Amino acid sequence: MENPGSSRRWIFSTVTLCLFGFFKEVRPSENFLTEYLIGPHQNLTLHEVNSAVYPVWTYSYLAFLVPVFLLTDLLKYKPVIILEGLAYICTWSLLLWAKGLLAMQMMQLAYGIATATEIAYYSYIYSVVDEEHFQVVTSLTRGCALVGRFVSGALGQLLISYRVLDFYSLNYVSMGCVSAALVLSILLPSSSRESPAEFNESGTSEPYITAAPIHTMEHRSTVLPAAESFDDNINQCIERPTPIATSSPTIPRSRFVRIWADLRECYSNRGLFKWSVWWAIATCGNFQVGNYIQNLWEEIEPSAGHVDVYNGAVDAIATLCGAIMAFLLILPRANWKILGEFLIGSVSLADGAVIIFMALTSSIWTAYVLFVIFRASYQMVITIATCQIAFYLRGTKTYAMVFGCNTFMALLLQTLITVIVVDQRGLAVSITTQFLVNGSYYLLMGSLFLVLASVHVFRLGCRRWWSLRRIPSYENI
Numbered sequence: 001m002e003n004p005g006s007s008r009r010w011i012f013s014t015v016t017l018c019l020f021g022f023f024k025e026v027r028p029s030e031n032f033l034t035e036y037l038i039g040p041h042q043n044l045t046l047h048e049v050n051s052a053v054y055p056v057w058t059y060s061y062l063a064f065l066v067p068v069f070l071l072t073d074l075l076k077y078k079p080v081i082i083l084e085g086l087a088y089i090c091t092w093s094l095l096l097w098a099k100g101l102l103a104m105q106m107m108q109l110a111y112g113i114a115t116a117t118e119i120a121y122y123s124y125i126y127s128v129v130d131e132e133h134f135q136v137v138t139s140l141t142r143g144c145a146l147v148g149r150f151v152s153g154a155l156g157q158l159l160i161s162y163r164v165l166d167f168y169s170l171n172y173v174s175m176g177c178v179s180a181a182l183v184l185s186i187l188l189p190s191s192s193r194e195s196p197a198e199f200n201e202s203g204t205s206e207p208y209i210t211a212a213p214i215h216t217m218e219h220r221s222t223v224l225p226a227a228e229s230f231d232d233n234i235n236q237c238i239e240r241p242t243p244i245a246t247s248s249p250t251i252p253r254s255r256f257v258r259i260w261a262d263l264r265e266c267y268s269n270r271g272l273f274k275w276s277v278w279w280a281i282a283t284c285g286n287f288q289v290g291n292y293i294q295n296l297w298e299e300i301e302p303s304a305g306h307v308d309v310y311n312g313a314v315d316a317i318a319t320l321c322g323a324i325m326a327f328l329l330i331l332p333r334a335n336w337k338i339l340g341e342f343l344i345g346s347v348s349l350a351d352g353a354v355i356i357f358m359a360l361t362s363s364i365w366t367a368y369v370l371f372v373i374f375r376a377s378y379q380m381v382i383t384i385a386t387c388q389i390a391f392y393l394r395g396t397k398t399y400a401m402v403f404g405c406n407t408f409m410a411l412l413l414q415t416l417i418t419v420i421v422v423d424q425r426g427l428a429v430s431i432t433t434q435f436l437v438n439g440s441y442y443l444l445m446g447s448l449f450l451v452l453a454s455v456h457v458f459r460l461g462c463r464r465w466w467s468l469r470r471i472p473s474y475e476n477i
Helices: 004-025 028-037 046-075 078-097 101-116 118-127 131-161 170-187 255-267 270-300 311-328 336-360 364-392 399-422 431-460 462-467
Strands: none
Touching: 004 078, 004 118, 004 131, 004 170, 028 046, 028 078, 028 131, 028 170, 028 270, 028 311, 046 078, 046 101, 046 118, 046 270, 046 399, 078 101, 078 118, 078 170, 101 118, 118 131, 118 399, 131 170, 131 311, 131 364, 255 270, 255 399, 270 336, 270 364, 270 399, 270 431, 311 364, 336 364, 336 431, 364 399, 399 431, 431 462
């Protein structure tokens, strides 16, 4: 029976974190950022915004993500969550009270810090709740953040459409909400679990490899012997923590060597590696689409010639659909170990087609609908991926390190695409061509995952594969 004090702690932690996630996402001015930057307050050109301002976020995110994911587990999450709130305040301070190209590049630098530290928000909760609550808290934390984005989009659209506020004044609403988020981050309970850098309990100078057993099963399931042929490391992802051998028993091994050893152990699990590969590739595509979608809409239908701009409403609908998908994922007990590759492949192919159609359409309403479909499908699969990776990592203290490493790989890919395709020092192709590149990227990923899924179905046999679809995957890890 669960300890009442422990129960109250995880409920308070979850509620506070969800409220933080909600308020930090209520940034209604963000959906009209391009319009604000090319408007009279900043007076930048669309080309400057596309090629000189927005790429700074990619480079900043990449640069700050490395120290963030290396230090978040060590710092036990809360300080990094507070830093996220401070970075958002810095971002909106620059938007409100600074002007010019350089100032807006600094704004994107601060925004890069804020988004880099976001991994603490998604990993903190696993350090304060038991694994039996993982599926629930994953859905709640991601769902509440999406509800915040929905409120952000809807609120911004209403305030703009009814002429209550202009693009500049909307930034004050964003500033108020991120300030509330900062207060909530300070109220979060500190994680009481040991960080990965802690020494062993004996007090000696020999540190343990922190990737503790993901789950040491007393028995193996007799239901899935055939499945082990393609996921044979599923029960042995990470061995028991053992002291790292050093040349001298009194000199501790480098922390970074231990971190590297931890990552190698984690990614040796085929299931975790599969979800992490999708995370990195799909998140890169999601960043590219999200970062430049306003520019595409501006290309399809310039806002200067129209009374109303519906960016906020579209983002609100997209995030509401994503939030609904995230909350509904509390319910199903699907075996994503069996169904995961088909899900990833199918959704990626569909997203690739959606992005290409979005780039080619001349109808702003078609582009809006396609964006909603893309965002909702991404949020559905990333929620599943986060939960599955957390299950593989249960018993370790490396949630932020693995989540951060996955995001880092996404940013490396995005940086490569940005430098070659987007940046003014590269090809600087049109926004339409950028989206055609992004769509082709998703089509290739989806095709590869569907080929892998087909191979696994062939090995198991269709009847057996289908019979295993409802077994909760974490019960067989």
